[in-house]
Amino acid sequence: MRYLYHLPLSPFSRKVRLLLAEKRLPFELRVEKVWERRSEYLDLNPAGTVPTLLEDGGLAIPDSSVIAEYLEEAYPDTPLLGRGHPERVEARRLAAWFDGKFHAEVTDRLLGEKYMKRLTGRGNPDAGALRAGYAALGPQLDYIGWLSETRTWLAGSAISLADFAAAAQLSALDYIGEIDWRTAPAAKEWYARVKSRPCFRGLLADRVPGITPPAHYADLDF
C-alpha cells in the first residue's frame, strides 16, 4: 500500500492529496504529529515535515515539491506540468509562488498563528502577523482571479500543478473560515471549478477535531 504521512490542515499535504487523487493513485493517509519528532518518521524524512509519501516498495519521498516532481516522472499518464518548456516553466513558477510567497505571506500568518500555534502549544496569535496576512490575502486572490480569467486555468489552458498548489493553500484557509469569497468573484469562480473535481472529495470530507468548517466549505455551489 502507498501511505501519505500528513496533517489534515497542512496545505502541502493537501496539495499532494490532490495530485495523487487527480492521477488516480490509491493511498492511505497517516496523521503525523510532526512536533513529536518521532524517530521512525525522521528516518523517512530527516527534515521532520509533512507530507512524506511512502511507496509500496519502500521508497520514501519527503517534501511536497519533491513528491510532485516524482509523481510526474513515475506516473506520467495524467500530466500535470504541461508538455513544452514555456508551459512547464509557468506551472512550476506558479507552484513555487503559492508554496513559497502565498504560504509565507498569507497561510503561515493566518493558519499558522490561529491554528498551528494552539495545536503545538506555542502561545497566542500575534496580532501584527494576522494583520499582515489579511493585507496580503486580497492581492493574492486578485492575482488568482486575473490568471484564471486570462487563461482558463492558472498556468494555461489545462489544469496543472499550479491550480492544485493554489487550491491547497486556499482550502486550508477556507476550512478555518478565513476566505470571504464575496470579495473575490473571479477567484471564486476558478475555485468552484477546482473544488468540483472528483480529486477534491477527500479534502471536502475532512473534519478536524475542535474546528467546524463554515457551511460553504464542502458546498460545491457556494
Add this chain to the structure above:
Amino acid sequence: MRYLYHLPLSPFSRKVRLLLAEKRLPFELRVEKVWERRSEYLDLNPAGTVPTLLEDGGLAIPDSSVIAEYLEEAYPDTPLLGRGHPERVEARRLAAWFDGKFHAEVTDRLLGEKYMKRLTGRGNPDAGALRAGYAALGPQLDYIGWLSETRTWLAGSAISLADFAAAAQLSALDYIGEIDWRTAPAAKEWYARVKSRPCFRGLLADRVPGITPPAHYADLDF
C-alpha cells in the same frame, strides 16, 4: 545571449551560476537590485526575486528551483539529478533541504541580518537571529560532512544538484567570513572538492563593493 539576473551574494543566484557553468552553458550576468522593484524586471519575474534566467529566445525562467528543473530538461547532456527514482528523489530532497531549511535557519539569519539588511537600509542586525543562525550552522556542517563521508557526494556517488545547492549557501557565507572550517573537517574536505571544479571559478572571482572576503575564500588549498 543568455542572461542571468542576479545578486552576487544571493545563494540562489550562485546555485544557478554553478549549474550553468557545470553544464557549460555560456551566460552573462546582470545585477538586479530587487529592492528597487523595477517594472521591466517584474514583467520577467512577478515575484521580484533573483535569480531569473532569460534565454536567448526570450523565455524568462524565475526561481532557482524552477531554473534547475528547466536546465535539466532543456540541457540533459550533463545530468545533475541522477537517473533512477531513488537518486532523483534524494538529489531533490537535499536541494530542497539546503534551499529551504539551511537557508531559513542559517543563511537568512547570518547573511540576511549582517549584509542584506544594511544593503537595503532595513536597520541593524538582530542579535537573537544571529545567535540562532550560529547555533544552526554547526549541525548543518556536521550533516554535510556525514553525507559526504558516507556517499562521496552529498546525494550519492555522482555530483548533483544537492552539492551545488549546498555549496551555493556555504560560498555566500564564506565570502563574509562566517565559516570556521577548522570546526568541520569533513565538510571542508567536500567543499574543497566542489570548489576545485572549473564551474566554481566565477564565484571565486566575485568581489562585492565594500566587503573584502577572507584570504581563504578563493584559495583552493584552504
